Amino acid sequence: MTVRVLAFARVREILGSNDSTLTLNDGARVSDAWAAVVERAPALAPLARSTRVARNGEIVSGEEPLQDGDELALLPPSGGG
Amino acid sequence: MTVRVLAFARVREILGSNDSTLTLNDGARVSDAWAAVVERAPALAPLARSTRVARNGEIVSGEEPLQDGDELALLPPSGGG
Amino acid sequence: MFAVTETPIDAHRVEASVLAPGYGGVVTFLGFVRERSDDDRAVDGLAYEAHESMAVAEFEKIAAALRERYGDLRVAIVHRTGSLNVGEVAVVVAVAAPHRRVAFAACAEAIDELKKGAPIWKKERYLDGTDDWRENAP
């Protein structure tokens, strides 16, 4: 399956793209998507704990199963306001 | 001596004037001015406790001595805001 | 800006008067004439009267006390007098502070203090034809 990956702020800069595509095995979960992203940009590894992941607009845990066509958003700690 | 008496809100309505003059004996204090006002409008008597008096813009006690030309303001409890 | 005014308050001018470099948070309170009194009577309108010079002096004292407690602040307080209809702005308090928490606290305290002690009085007029001087709780 393929999922779309939106990245923001520090994570976007390290990943080098705000909007990219990942190809994952069927049955992949959010944690697998994050592992694939870190493989692409190893400097993201230290941000694993602080980065929240949203699947189709809802914050989810690493256990969340993915479906083809999902949109994942990689969200560093907020800096708004 | 004469003092000017400014009255507001409920006190003004009972006294029937927002701006009047009192003639007092030399040595009169704020409490004497209040007594003279109540003599003029006895319905003010129950408001003695809740009405603050300002002499020339500063809240004062009944003991405050008066001088010729003072401006007294009779201030019921606030209702602003 | 500290004022008592018979003409409608321009809330944006009051707010603008506290803006300044270094004051990152601005909190503005607008108080409107409500259509129900505190004891739930239908309000037709009201009239405020004030001892103007003492009211303005009291606003300045409130601001000075807040700066004493919270440090650097910019404060504006403007209160309407005369006849007001339901829905009109009765009072505007604007506070600018370097940080937001102080701006919130100081603005809330300013309106509390104004209600407690400023020489301003309100006579509400009700739809049933009665009216009443309304005093704030001390």
Added chain:
Amino acid sequence: MFAVTETPIDAHRVEASVLAPGYGGVVTFLGFVRERSDDDRAVDGLAYEAHESMAVAEFEKIAAALRERYGDLRVAIVHRTGSLNVGEVAVVVAVAAPHRRVAFAACAEAIDELKKGAPIWKKERYLDGTDDWRENAP
């Protein structure tokens, strides 16, 4: 009104959007770009970016949670994105409530919640030529 916008925020429109009969107290918070960072560096300007749809959804959740806690409220939240200069408005939160204490509390909580969890990020640019992503304390 819940929005994220690249164009300068019209604070008065945001405030006006919460006005309604029966809501006697309105509290508005304006957050400006400050000339000093939290760690006292001289700021040249900054850039905000946001996950726009999630940010707007988060603003709506914040408002719904406040209504849950405080009852009837009207809430507007607008946050700027893109490049901002020192002194520009970054965020506006307006809350209208039947009474002022609730309006103050809800407005203060709205901005606290926004800072805690809204998907919005800030990169400060300093006069010394450096820049940094600034994260709010959790």
